[in-house]
Amino acid sequence: MIDFTIPAELAVERDRVRQFVIDKIVPFERDPRLTSHGPTDELRQELVELARAEKLLTVQAPEALGGRGLTHIEQAVIYEAAGWSTLGPVAMNCAAPDEGNMFLLSKIANPDQVEHHLAPAVAGHRRTVFAMTEPDGAGSDPGQLATAATFDGENFTINGRKWLITGANGAKTWIIMAKVAPNPYLPEGPTLFLTDGDQPGIVIERTMNTMDRNYVGGHGVVRFDDLVLPKSALLGETGQALRYAQLRLAPARLTHCMRWLGAAERSQSIAVDYAKTRTAFGKTIGEHQGVSFMLADNEIALHQCRLTIWHACWLMDNGDKARHESSVAKAFVSEELFKVADRCVQVLGGIGISDETVVEMIFRDMRAFRLYDGPTEVHKYAIGRKVLRGS
Structure with missing residues (x-):
């Protein structure tokens, strides 16, 4: 059966979200902390607390992590209401790239990674990045991935350069895509790694000047300079990125x-x-x-x-x-x-x-x-x- 009816309870919540954005978030569109590189993290944190007070923070997250476990249809209704202001999703912790990263982590992160990375992200305490796009490699064609990871049996060493990495400035959780080189220990190929953003070897060269300004931290140019990560930093299995x-x-x-x-x-x-x-x-x-x-x-x-x-x-x-x-x-x-x-x-x-x-x-x-x-x-x-x- 085809049914386009929005359930009454969802409609009420949609209207509540829209009114929250109009009353509490729209006034911040003139805040000087909304810069040419997007909202500052200070502004983000202030907006997050407003959403937290209204119990509207990270509503899409699994219930086990404090969210409401919204279906995709429910997300469509709520996100449309939140999008009335480009700062609405920032406040509600459902903006890119965090929303997509949290979804991915909820699917493949192990329990330790959930505790250290996903749970604080859901709580609005840390931002995340997904580092894939490269100036001369991966982009629309991720098969051109050039960032390399060597493995010596204990640690991975990652070298490469990325750009257009949304939110790189100040992000505490990094998902990094790199190609594991042939080795006698693990399968090779494109692999995801999960790490804290303050690791030696993660070098943010600059923030790019772009026409958009709705993502916290803007879009960064990043270099991995002998970034050493333990095997426990693997997100999922090698070769499956x-x-x-x-x-x-x-x-x-x-x-x-x-x-x-x-x-x-x-x-x-x-x-x-x-x-x-x-x-x-x-x-x-x-x-x-x-x-x-x-x-x-x-x-x-x-x-x-x-x-x-x-x-x-x-x-x-x-x-x-x-x-x-x-x-x-x-x-x-x-x-x-x-x-x-x-x-x-x-x-x-x-x-x-x-x-x-x-x-x-x-x-x-x-x-x-x-x-x-x-x-x-x-x-x-x-x-x-x-x-x-x-x-």
């Missing part, structure tokens, strides 16, 4: 879509209010067909995006990996929501390109969203291959 990454990627693609859907709704709301009051040529601009059509296109896109997200979530909640559907969702939603933000800028006219409203920031951040967790072209390539296979 690409398989583990797939566990994280499908849900993470969708949670990006959920959060940005909320931001796009906010932009539409601001544009609609403006169109009702701004006048030109004897009537409000909303009465002009050119503007009303743009707002109508936005409404259509928002509805289509929501249904696309919900469908992929429904599949995952019913045991399907939904890799194809999550790729469809990421490609479609990221492109459509960017168009929504662009049309909102156009409706707002001159103030749309200023910081008089939050739409300008959402527009810039939305452009970056089209690249997160794989650019549209990579997803279309995977979708096309499946279409041609006929299955």
